[in-house]
Amino acid sequence: xxxxxxxxxxxxxxxxxxxxxxxxxxxxxxxxxxxxxxxxxxxxxxxxxxxxxxxxxxxxxxxxxxxxxxxxxxxxxxxxxxxxxxxxxxxxxxxxxxxxxxxxxxxxxxxxxxxxxxxxxxxxxxxxxxxxxxxxxxxxxxxxxxxxxxxxxxxxxxxxxxxxxxxxxxxxxxxxxxxxxxxxxxxxxxxxxxxxxxxxxxxxxxxxxxxxxxxxxxxxxxxxxxxxxxxxxxxxxxxxxxxxxxxxxxxxxxxxxxxxxxxxxxxxxxxxxxxxxxxxxxxxxxxxxxxxxxxxxxxxxxxxxxxxxxxxxxxxxxxxxxxxxxxxxxxxxxxxxxxxxxxxxxxxxxxxxxxxxxxxxxxxxxxxxxxxxxx
Amino acid sequence: xxxxxxxxxxxxxxxxxxxxxxxxxxxxxxxxxxxxxxxxxxxxxxxxxxxxxxxxxxxxxxxxxxxxxxxxxxx
Amino acid sequence: xxxxxxxxxxxxxxxxxxxxxxxxxxxxxxxxxxxxxxxxxxxxxxxxxxxxxxxxxxxxxxxxxxxxxxxxxxxxxxxxxxxxxxxxxxxxxxxxxxxxxxxxxxxxxxxxxxxxxxxxxxxxxxxxxxxxxxxxxxxxxxxxxxxxxxxxxxxxxxxxxxxxxxxxxxxxxxxxxxxxxxxxxxxxxxxxxxxxxxxxxxxxxxxxxxxxxxxxxxxxxxxxxxxxxxxxxxxxxxxxxxxxxxxxxxxxxxxxxxxxxxxxxxxxxxxxxxxxxxxxxxxxxxxxxxxxxxxxxxxxxxxxxxxxxxxxxxxxxxxxxxxxxxxxxxxxxxxxxxxxxxxxxxxxxxxxxxxxxxxxxxxxxxxxxxxxxxxxxxxxxxxxxxxxxxxxxxxxxxxxxxxxxxxxxxxxxxxxxxxxxxxxxxxxxxxxxxxxxxxxxxxxxxxxxxxxxxxxxxxxxxxxxxxxxxxxxxxxxxxxxxxxxxxxxxxxxxxxxxxxxxxxxxxxxxxxxxxxxx
Numbered sequence: 001x002x003x004x005x006x007x008x009x010x011x012x013x014x015x016x017x018x019x020x021x022x023x024x025x026x027x028x029x030x031x032x033x034x035x036x037x038x039x040x041x042x043x044x045x046x047x048x049x050x051x052x053x054x055x056x057x058x059x060x061x062x063x064x065x066x067x068x069x070x071x072x073x074x075x076x077x078x079x080x081x082x083x084x085x086x087x088x089x090x091x092x093x094x095x096x097x098x099x100x101x102x103x104x105x106x107x108x109x110x111x112x113x114x115x116x117x118x119x120x121x122x123x124x125x126x127x128x129x130x131x132x133x134x135x136x137x138x139x140x141x142x143x144x145x146x147x148x149x150x151x152x153x154x155x156x157x158x159x160x161x162x163x164x165x166x167x168x169x170x171x172x173x174x175x176x177x178x179x180x181x182x183x184x185x186x187x188x189x190x191x192x193x194x195x196x197x198x199x200x201x202x203x204x205x206x207x208x209x210x211x212x213x214x215x216x217x218x219x220x221x222x223x224x225x226x227x228x229x230x231x232x233x234x235x236x237x238x239x240x241x242x243x244x245x246x247x248x249x250x251x252x253x254x255x256x257x258x259x260x261x262x263x264x265x266x267x268x269x270x271x272x273x274x275x276x277x278x279x280x281x282x283x284x285x286x287x288x289x290x291x292x293x294x295x296x297x298x299x300x301x302x303x304x305x306x307x308x309x310x311x312x313x314x315x316x317x318x319x320x321x322x323x324x325x326x327x328x329x330x331x332x333x334x335x336x337x338x339x340x341x342x343x344x345x346x347x348x349x350x351x352x353x354x355x356x357x358x359x360x361x362x363x364x365x366x367x368x369x370x371x372x373x374x375x
Numbered sequence: 376x377x378x379x380x381x382x383x384x385x386x387x388x389x390x391x392x393x394x395x396x397x398x399x400x401x402x403x404x405x406x407x408x409x410x411x412x413x414x415x416x417x418x419x420x421x422x423x424x425x426x427x428x429x430x431x432x433x434x435x436x437x438x439x440x441x442x443x444x445x446x447x448x449x450x
Numbered sequence: 451x452x453x454x455x456x457x458x459x460x461x462x463x464x465x466x467x468x469x470x471x472x473x474x475x476x477x478x479x480x481x482x483x484x485x486x487x488x489x490x491x492x493x494x495x496x497x498x499x500x501x502x503x504x505x506x507x508x509x510x511x512x513x514x515x516x517x518x519x520x521x522x523x524x525x526x527x528x529x530x531x532x533x534x535x536x537x538x539x540x541x542x543x544x545x546x547x548x549x550x551x552x553x554x555x556x557x558x559x560x561x562x563x564x565x566x567x568x569x570x571x572x573x574x575x576x577x578x579x580x581x582x583x584x585x586x587x588x589x590x591x592x593x594x595x596x597x598x599x600x601x602x603x604x605x606x607x608x609x610x611x612x613x614x615x616x617x618x619x620x621x622x623x624x625x626x627x628x629x630x631x632x633x634x635x636x637x638x639x640x641x642x643x644x645x646x647x648x649x650x651x652x653x654x655x656x657x658x659x660x661x662x663x664x665x666x667x668x669x670x671x672x673x674x675x676x677x678x679x680x681x682x683x684x685x686x687x688x689x690x691x692x693x694x695x696x697x698x699x700x701x702x703x704x705x706x707x708x709x710x711x712x713x714x715x716x717x718x719x720x721x722x723x724x725x726x727x728x729x730x731x732x733x734x735x736x737x738x739x740x741x742x743x744x745x746x747x748x749x750x751x752x753x754x755x756x757x758x759x760x761x762x763x764x765x766x767x768x769x770x771x772x773x774x775x776x777x778x779x780x781x782x783x784x785x786x787x788x789x790x791x792x793x794x795x796x797x798x799x800x801x802x803x804x805x806x807x808x809x810x811x812x813x814x815x816x817x818x819x820x821x822x823x824x825x826x827x828x829x830x831x832x833x834x835x836x837x838x839x840x841x842x843x844x845x846x847x848x849x850x851x852x853x854x855x856x857x858x859x860x861x862x863x864x865x866x867x868x869x870x871x872x873x874x875x876x877x878x879x880x881x882x883x884x885x886x887x888x889x890x891x892x893x894x895x896x897x898x899x900x901x902x903x904x905x906x907x908x909x910x911x912x913x914x915x916x917x918x919x920x921x922x923x924x925x926x927x928x929x930x931x932x933x934x935x936x937x938x939x940x941x942x943x944x945x946x947x948x949x950x951x952x953x954x955x956x957x958x959x960x961x962x963x964x965x966x967x968x
Contacts, residue, residue: 103432103433103436302408306404306408307404308404308405308408310405313393313396313397313402313405313409314405314408314409314412316389316392316393316413317389317409317412317413317415317416318412318416320385320386320389320412320413320416320417320420321412321415321416321419323416323420324416324419324420324423325419325432327423328419328423328429328430328431329431329432329433330431330433331431339433339437342441342444343433343436343437343440343441343444346440346443346444346447347436347439347440
């Protein structure tokens with residue numbers, strides 16, 4: 001399928017409710033297994049307030065992304081970058097976008113492999129897990145992004161339903177005293193722990209502007225973007241709160257995969273054990289969506305940066321690269337934790353905050369100049 | 376040994392899937408990019424499977440952003 | 451075969467020779483000659499195939515009037531020219547319903563071989579084709595494959611004319627239109643498409659016409675040939691064209707805007723476009739009450755999941771996730787698997803393959819023996835295998851439940867697809883446990899979402915979500931609430947209870963013009 005460079009490949013339309021579902025699933029993605037632990041480490045029993053702060057910050061960011069996206073209807077992130085910055089600077093910046101997407105995708109894939117290795121598939125080599133998931137993603141990419149949207153249509157209700165069951169089954173274990181005293185250590189730890197939470201996942205949402213123009217009702221696309229962020233952020237908030245209330249701040253912070261630990265606390269009578277395996281299915285679905293969207297955005301970024309109309313031929317080699325990089329990218333888990341909490345937020349802010357603001361600024365200035373020129 | 380063979384086999388499979396249609400439609404740019412990417416990917420995979428330590432790109436990112444992080448977060 | 455550019459000549463003798471040699475002097479071609487007494491003798495001939503034409507019709511309505519016209523004073527003998535004579539025969543003499551004038555030799559032959567009788571006359575280079583079809587065939591019987599407890603028990607037969615009539619009896623609206631094709635270079639099979647003008651999507655109808663027109667096969671013996679030729683391209687096990695033996699199912703789908711394709715020689719009719727939920731629906735869902743139908747439909751979906759996943763779940767849990775089972779069950783399972791030499795995967799594979807063999811054998815066996823073999827298969831082999839220590843009893847149970855669940859799926863082609871996928875899932879489960887099963891499910895769902903049938907997304911109305919169409923997919927609302935037709939099939943005429951302003955009740959534009967011209 002051919003498409004004009006910087007614009008949407010033909011016939012790949014997404015409905016606005018599908019877009020909303022994609023955004024939510026992306027946000028829940030890998031975040032849900034890691035974030036409660038991260039937040040609780042700094043903010044202790046106020047981690048839920050951090051989650052709230054991050055959520056609001058995320059909504060503000062998405063609002064800004066929406067403005068940028070709707071200023072350039074029909075153009076993807078790279079398309080509008082090239083338009084604002086001209087050919088040379090634009091292409092350079094586009095490569096940076098590609099780099100951002102690529103690193104993100106490698107990290108997501110590695111997160112998935114580590115998670116499964118630690119919890120369910122202890123004996124399976126991590127290469128195999130990466131290979132299986134990448135294969136499914138590669139096939140999915142050949143079908144196109146509207147197919148990803150339709151798959152989301154089918155899985156989304158299931159995910160939400162299982163999450164609801166997850167929450168309901170844990171209600172008997174709640175102890176409200178776990179979150180007291182509220183703001184016991186002051187506001188500073190809350191804000192410091194909210195910062196990495198903004199980086200992962202909200203600052204990544206700028207990349208969604210690569211898919212933004214595919215939405216077939218552009219006027220509703222911004223609203224869908226915001227709503228999706230609402231839902232995604234809400235789920236993360238709920239799970240964080242739940243983790244605190246059930247396990248307490250200490251336990252939540254001590255485990256890397258806190259929501260998995262949370263799922264272990266579920267008991268259904270005497271006859272079914274290890275229910276967390278079923279809950280893991282939900283995480284696997286959300287991670288699948290985050291992964292396939294990330295790979296799609298990565299491949300699309302490269303193809304549009306280089307001016308190649310059809311992204312499909314590039315899928316397979318990029319998947320091979322991702323496979324390799326995902327293995328070498330992190331030597332051990334402490335490295336990952338320190339990177340995620342100290343470096344990633346700044347790296348992501350460059351792309352998720354700085355550059356979009358600059359782009360928006362330049363675009364507004366040009367618009368004003370154009371208006372005054374007409375007069 | 377086995378691992379290198381599988382990497383090469385995977386690479387050839389990819390060529391088999393994509394290259395014919397690219398060549399037939401004379402898409403030189405795509406063919407170039409495809410080959411470069413495939414080569415890079417195969418090289419990396421083989422290097423990893425031979426156990427050689429490859430520096431992670433996160434190192435470069437770390438070098439750029441560490442000072443800022445130390446300044447603002449004080450760790 | 452070559453290009454038969456033969457034409458009928460004015461010499462009757464030559465024409466008869468041509469026909470005889472082209473048909474290879476087949477003894478079942480009857481050539482009955484006939485003269486009239488005139489000043490210059492009027493020779494004519496009636497040609498028909500004895501097995502295909504009804505001898506009664508020929509004798510009574512063709513031969514008899516022709517022969518008795520000899521006695522009459524006027525009639526043919528009065529005609530000034532030979533052409534007029536043939537015209538007279540056609541217009542005044544023969545009490546037969548369909549009479550066609552045929553100039554093309556090839557078409558004349560096709561007509562004769564379709565059961566029509568041809569009349570050729572000396573000095574005239576065209577012939578008459580008369581309808582006289584009459585052959586032995588199976589009548590309208592109960593359909594063998596799609597049975598219902600409540601509902602009509604008529605099924606299509608092999609004669610396309612009867613099938614078309616059965617559909618017309620259900621829908622008496624003048625907007626039910628019919629188009630005919632002759633497909634198959636050698637078999638020249640009658641293929642018809644039916645649709646309701648004003649409800650069916652015009653683009654889809656045109657697409658059907660185009661795709662059928664593109665078929666270049668020697669023979670069309672069954673609707674399956676056409677199905678393979680017209681289905682959307684796609685490397686898939688799932689069927690994208692629906693088939694049925696029941697006229698009521700055809701009628702219901704026509705009312706929703708689908709297009710039916712009938713093929714002479716088979717009772718199985720095709721319906722396009724088809725979506726996934728159709729293959730899990732039975733005609734009976736509409737004849738029983740809404741709440742019962744909804745529950746049974748949901749049961750079918752559960753059966754689908756069981757048929758696909760049961761052996762895989764068994765393999766995954768017993769190999770990777772033993773701690774998921776309650777301790778008592780776990781101990782019992784371990785005890786059962788104690789003496790089994792194979793890992794769970796091979797055990798499951800062995801049982802599944804055995805069952806597939808049994809199932810295929812059951813289809814081919816003559817009816818008398820079939821019953822006993824199934825009992826032998828199920829009880830003896832299963833029991834013996836358990837006692838010999840090849841498989842565990844739990845495995846036999848799992849396989850049986852799987853088999854029963856797959857029979858609940860109303861459409862056979864969908865059941866086959868699930869059977870094939872089941873083996874893939876077993877492989878994934880054996881390698882990666884529940885993670886593998888999930889990966890397989892994601893793969894299948896992704897694939898299903900990508901399929902289309904004549905432009906309609908296969909997973910409508912769930913992906914993309916079409917709110918109004920979900921009332922008749924996995925559930926079924928009461929008839930009072932079934933106000934709209936499925937939007938994904940056709941957006942023309944969306945309201946079912948159509949008043950005179952929605953469906954064209956009066957004459958169409960073409961008819962109006964004709965009336966005006968007069």
